[in-house]
Amino acid sequence: MKIALIGASGFVGSHVLQEALQRGYSVTAIVRHPEKITLQHAGLVVKQGDVRQAGEVARLVAGHDAVVSAYNPGWQNPHIYNEFLEGAQAIEQGTAAAGVPRLIVVGGAGSLEISPGVQLIDTPGFPAEFKPGALGARDYLAILRRNDTLDWTYLSPAIVMHPGVKTGRTGHYRTGTDQPVFNEKQVSTISVEDLAVALLDELEQGRFIRKRFTVGY
Numbered sequence: 001m002k003i004a005l006i007g008a009s010g011f012v013g014s015h016v017l018q019e020a021l022q023r024g025y026s027v028t029a030i031v032r033h034p035e036k037i038t039l040q041h042a043g044l045v046v047k048q049g050d051v052r053q054a055g056e057v058a059r060l061v062a063g064h065d066a067v068v069s070a071y072n073p074g075w076q077n078p079h080i081y082n083e084f085l086e087g088a089q090a091i092e093q094g095t096a097a098a099g100v101p102r103l104i105v106v107g108g109a110g111s112l113e114i115s116p117g118v119q120l121i122d123t124p125g126f127p128a129e130f131k132p133g134a135l136g137a138r139d140y141l142a143i144l145r146r147n148d149t150l151d152w153t154y155l156s157p158a159i160v161m162h163p164g165v166k167t168g169r170t171g172h173y174r175t176g177t178d179q180p181v182f183n184e185k186q187v188s189t190i191s192v193e194d195l196a197v198a199l200l201d202e203l204e205q206g207r208f209i210r211k212r213f214t215v216g217y
Contacts, residue, residue, distance in 0.1 A: 001203070002026040004061040004100070006051050006069045006091060009036040011163075012106050012192060013070035017044075019169075019196040020068075030060050052087045057094025066102035066203055067095045075133055084136035089143065096150055103152045104203060106195075109159045109188075110134030111141055112180045112214060120159065120180070141212060153208045157195050158216040159188035169193035173215045175207075181216030188216045 003020060007013035008029035020027050021041050029037055030049045037046050049060045051071055061067050069091045073083035088105065095103045110121035110130070120126060121134045141154055159180050173194050174181050180188035190198075198215040202208055 001066065002028075002064050003203070004028045004030055004064040004067045006030045006057075006067065007071045007106075008046075009033065010070055010072055012072075012157075012195065015192045015196040016068060016070060016106075016199055019193070019200055023200060025200075028060070028064065051094075052083070052090050054090040054093040054097065057091055058097040061095055061100050062098040064098075064100055066104065067091065067100050068104045068106075068199065068203070070106045072133070075130065081132040081136040084133060085140055085143075088136075088140045092144065092147065092150070092152075096147075101151050102203070103150050104199060105140075105144065105152065105154050106199065107141055107154050107156050107212070108134045108137035109156050109161075109180065109214070111138035111212075112156055112159070113178050114180065145210075145212075148210070151206070151209050153202055153210075154212040155195070155199055155202065156212060156214040157192075158190035158214065161190050161192055161195060163192075165189055165191045167191040167194065167217070169197065171197055173198050173217060176214045176216070177208075178212060179214075181214060183217050190216050 005027050008017045009031045021043050026043045029046045034046045034048050051057055071087050073080045112120050114120050182188050
């Protein structure tokens with residue numbers, strides 16, 4: 001499979017890149033700063049691009065079997081809300097314009113329902129520093145759900161997924177849709193390595209076409 005991976009140098013994207021290459025994919029890594037990808041691999045091509053321009057996205061992703069977007073303007077970016085929406089929609093539009101049928105978007109956990117009608121982002125304890133980005137991811141999901149032409153999938157990670165989750169790659173996980181997946185201790189957690197496994201499993205299996213899904217242990 002030949003995939004275009006947007007955000008391949010980021011926290012999630014770098015692990016998706018490693019997993020995809022291990023599976024024998026051909027990967028075009030589309031990044032703002034190519035020098036951040038030092039990995040050398042026969043199956044890897046690195047290209048610089050501005051994914052907030054739909055026309056440029058279309059040019060870069062043309063000829064691929066799927067587009068995987070791990071786009072994130074940066075959690076410290078004061079304009080993350082607007083830039084995430086701008087970039088995510090340009091990626092969606094560029095993917096369609098290039099005739100690539102499959103799009104997988106890595107979103108956030110903030111829009112997951114922790115009780116009927118109550119999303120995580122709307123709870124009092126949601127970290128303020130992550131709220132603008134989480135709002136952008138939530139609002140984009142509503143936009144993406146209106147797309148009835150692309151075979152899209154939106155992947156929300158578990159509530160806890162950061163460098164401190166040191167489970168590594170187990171290859172095991174459970175899936176849900178709009179509610180978090182909790183373990184026996186009522187903790188929703190996943191390693192970034194297993195998030196990458198789940199993403200590429202979905203790319204191969206297509207269990208959540210035009211749906212959101214989430215994962216956890």
